[in-house]
Amino acid sequence: MTTRRNFLASASVAALAGAAALTPPRLYAQEPKIRWRLQTYAGPALAEHVVKPAIDSFNRIAGKEMQIELYFADQLVPTGELFRAMQKGTIDAVQSDDDSMASPTEVTVFGGYFPFASRYSLDVPVLFNQYGLNEIWDEEYSKVGVKHLSAGAWDPCHFATKEPIHSLEDLKGKRVFTFPTAGRFMSQFGVVPVQLPWEDIEVAVQTGELDGIAWSGITEDYTVGWADVTNYFLTNNISGAWAGSFFANMDRYNELPDHLKELLKLTMDSSHYYRQWWYWGGEAKLRTDGTKMKLTTIPDKEWAEVEKAARVFWDEVAQESETKARVVKILKEYNEKMEKAGRPYRYT
Structure with missing residues (x-):
């Protein structure tokens, strides 16, 4: 039987543990x-x-x-x-x-x-x-x-989704948790960006409030539990880092x-x-050895439409202010230099 002293001791330990969780x-x-x-x-x-x-x-x-x-x-x-x-x-x-x-x-x-x-x-x-x-x-x-x-x-930024994505058409109407600017850009391809508290994302995918996530690469998908509620990982990315x-x-x-x-x-x-x-x-390891998500890919020729649209988006942003124009100018010069440098900086 539990004595009064043992009960009080165990209750004290539980209270301390609870307090520690809040500090x-x-x-x-x-x-x-x-x-x-x-x-x-x-x-x-x-x-x-x-x-x-x-x-x-x-x-x-x-x-x-x-x-x-x-x-x-x-x-x-x-x-x-x-x-x-x-x-x-x-x-x-x-x-x-x-x-x-x-x-x-x-x-x-x-x-x-x-x-x-x-x-x-x-x-x-x-x-x-x-x-x-x-x-x-x-x-x-x-x-x-x-x-x-x-x-x-x-x-890098990839889509993790419940349904497979094989084409740009498959993105249309998908409710996706993503960053404000990434969402603004991808909305032209039919993506519906959704903003929610970070800790609510996993449940939102499970309940159907979200169709997917474009917030990370596959390492984070596995680390934070999103790979447990999504079925597919799109190898095309919105940005490399x-x-x-x-x-x-x-x-x-x-x-x-x-x-x-x-x-x-x-x-x-x-x-x-x-x-x-x-x-x-x-x-690399989770793409090749991971067991929770199947890889899908939009063909390069079709994904090139997204990359082309990004440069138009850059120019639109550059028109918004002098500072933004300075940053876009640097991004353009840098990427042009990387492409001219060739391997291993860029693969064409």
Whole structure:
């Protein structure tokens, strides 16, 4: 029989476990001089790869000087409110793409998946570090009191669907969870873009509210559980790599001593590097060895219509502002150079 003492002891353990689930992840140093709260766009399973290793590393090294509390998608504020919360100082830092967090800048449209802006994940850091995008992003975010810290690449953008996609015709009427700009572009081919909280996507596919997802590559589909509710993976992609960044409230960033700014930079770089090989290897392995999704392909000749439409879309975006025109000009020059360089940069 359960004694009163055993009952109270077990009840106390259960209460503590419940409380722990509602509190932020434990810090390595309990009373740091500086404490930041960073929220990522990613849910818990994905965050284990795309951000947590870097934050853990920072906290171990910084010790009592500084600790960063990591929060997952929509845990403190909805993803669409991340920018405003960071700008106000409600949270100190963010990992997201510009598009998802609805930042009020001229470069927002280029975050996430700007159609066919890149072919490979390495294109993104090259564009930022060698072709001038870093400077443009810095200018835009400085205007609104936010520090753009560092940009990096994620996975390519593919459709994961319940029904097979073999042609552009098959896309018509499909309700798809995707990024705002990607949805705006693909709507011309009959796709119906849908915005929902990240944690609701799996259930929305199961209930039929969504017909598919165009938010990631196959690595994420398996990692976050979407491969369990979709049946097919379209090998054609909208863009070769997601472009996302780390951001911080400008005042909080400026308060940091130089050595912590440098440590922050180093650990963000380690995060970018981790994603480069984790996604690159995962995309190939799961296409060839994965058992949950069947691969489908739209013929190259037909998919060329989508690639051609992307260049028209670029020109439309460039007409919207001088800053957007600067970015589009860089994208055009970069891609032309890659095509001229040939293998292994581009295959024609």
